[in-house]
Amino acid sequence: MIASPKPKKIKVAGYRGLISPIVDHKSFLDFLKVAFKNNFTELTPISERPERQVMYFTWEGKGYFIKRYLSRGLRSYLKYKLGISKASLSFKTPGYLAKFSVNTPKPMLILSKHYRLFELEEIYISQEIPTAISLRQFVYENIYSGRFSRKQRLDFFRSFARFLANIHRAGVYHGDFRADNIYLENTLEKDYPLYLIDLDAIKTIRWISREMRVKNLDEIGRNFKDLDKISFRDRARVVVYYLKFYKGEKKPLKVFLKEICDRTRSKL
Numbered sequence: 300m301i302a303s304p305k306p307k308k309i310k311v312a313g314y315r316g317l318i319s320p321i322v323d324h325k326s327f328l329d330f331l332k333v334a335f336k337n338n339f340t341e342l343t344p345i346s347e348r349p350e351r352q353v354m355y356f357t358w359e360g361k362g363y364f365i366k367r368y369l370s371r372g373l374r375s376y377l378k379y380k381l382g383i384s385k386a387s388l389s390f391k392t393p394g395y396l397a398k399f400s401v402n403t404p405k406p407m408l409i410l411s412k413h414y415r416l417f418e419l420e421e422i423y424i425s426q427e428i429p430t431a432i433s434l435r436q437f438v439y440e441n442i443y444s445g446r447f448s449r450k451q452r453l454d455f456f457r458s459f460a461r462f463l464a465n466i467h468r469a470g471v472y473h474g475d476f477r478a479d480n481i482y483l484e485n486t487l488e489k490d491y492p493l494y495l496i497d498l499d500a501i502k503t504i505r506w507i508s509r510e511m512r513v514k515n516l517d518e519i520g521r522n523f524k525d526l527d528k529i530s531f532r533d534r535a536r537v538v539v540y541y542l543k544f545y546k547g548e549k550k551p552l553k554v555f556l557k558e559i560c561d562r563t564r565s566k567l
């Protein structure tokens with residue numbers, strides 16, 4: 300595993316934060332200053348909610364995603380002060396996950412600006428994962444379409460199960476574990492490099508309860524409920540592989556599987 304270079308402190312356009320040496324270049328910062336001045340209007344919008352926007356831009360041939368959070372109130376201000384705001388979590392989590400061989404987009408920059416009392420703007424920039432597509436798209440293209448052979452399907456399920464088991468073993472819980480927040484390289488290799496994105500929904504805790512593990516497995520299975528090509532048998536296989544990699548589950552497979560299915564049924 301290659302260690303990411305250490306971020307440096309930075310002040311730019313009235314913001315302060317941390318920058319990765321990868322983008323610590325005058326032309327990158329000049330580009331950002333212009334973007335700030337124009338209120339990001341020249342960047343490609345990806346998604347928008349009242350409290351945050353996601354945008355895309357390219358610099359020197361590489362793509363970057365920028366997530367801008369606006370918050371107000373004592374609660375979010377305290378989280379920011381404690382270093383656990385959504386932007387801070389997004390910036391810190393990749394380093395922690397890398398220790399467990401869980402891939403994420405590389406964090407490039409985090410900035411914050413304090414306005415009136417308890418009013419904050421935070422900016423988080425991550426590098427685009429080159430050649431990756433979302434798990435949703437991957438499943439549609441390779442499994443739903445019937446393109447994958449049985450062996451390819453099983454290899455993929457095994458990679459996915461190992462990825463989720465690793466995350467849980469690391470004490471990481473993604474509260475929004477959906478097929479749009481998982482990316483992977485669209486290769487036909489045996490081991491699929493999977494990536495976790497949207498890291499502000501992550502909690503790092505010492506012990507992921509069975510309830511949480513069941514929830515993640517149910518959620519991801521429910522994402523593909525409309526695809527009758529992912530049969531109950533295939534879903535069960537993912538769970539079998541998952542338990543093999545997770546190791547610490549005390550309940551037998553049958554009971555664990557039933558808990559997942561019961562949850563799925565109650566949510567549909």
Ligand SMILES: Nc1ncnc2c1ncn2[C@@H]1O[C@H](COP(=O)(O)OP(=O)(O)O)[C@@H](O)[C@H]1O
Pocket residue numbers: 345346353364366404405425426427428479480482496497498
């Ligand atoms: N580093 C990244 N690499 C590739 N795609 C990304 C990256 N960051 C964001 N995206 C894309 O932008 C979308 C929205 O970003 P995300 O962090 O998931 O925010 P949201 O809270 O809107 O779900 C993602 O679903 C994904 O398509």
Ligand SMILES: [Mg+2]
Pocket residue numbers: 479480496497
């Ligand atoms: Mg998302």
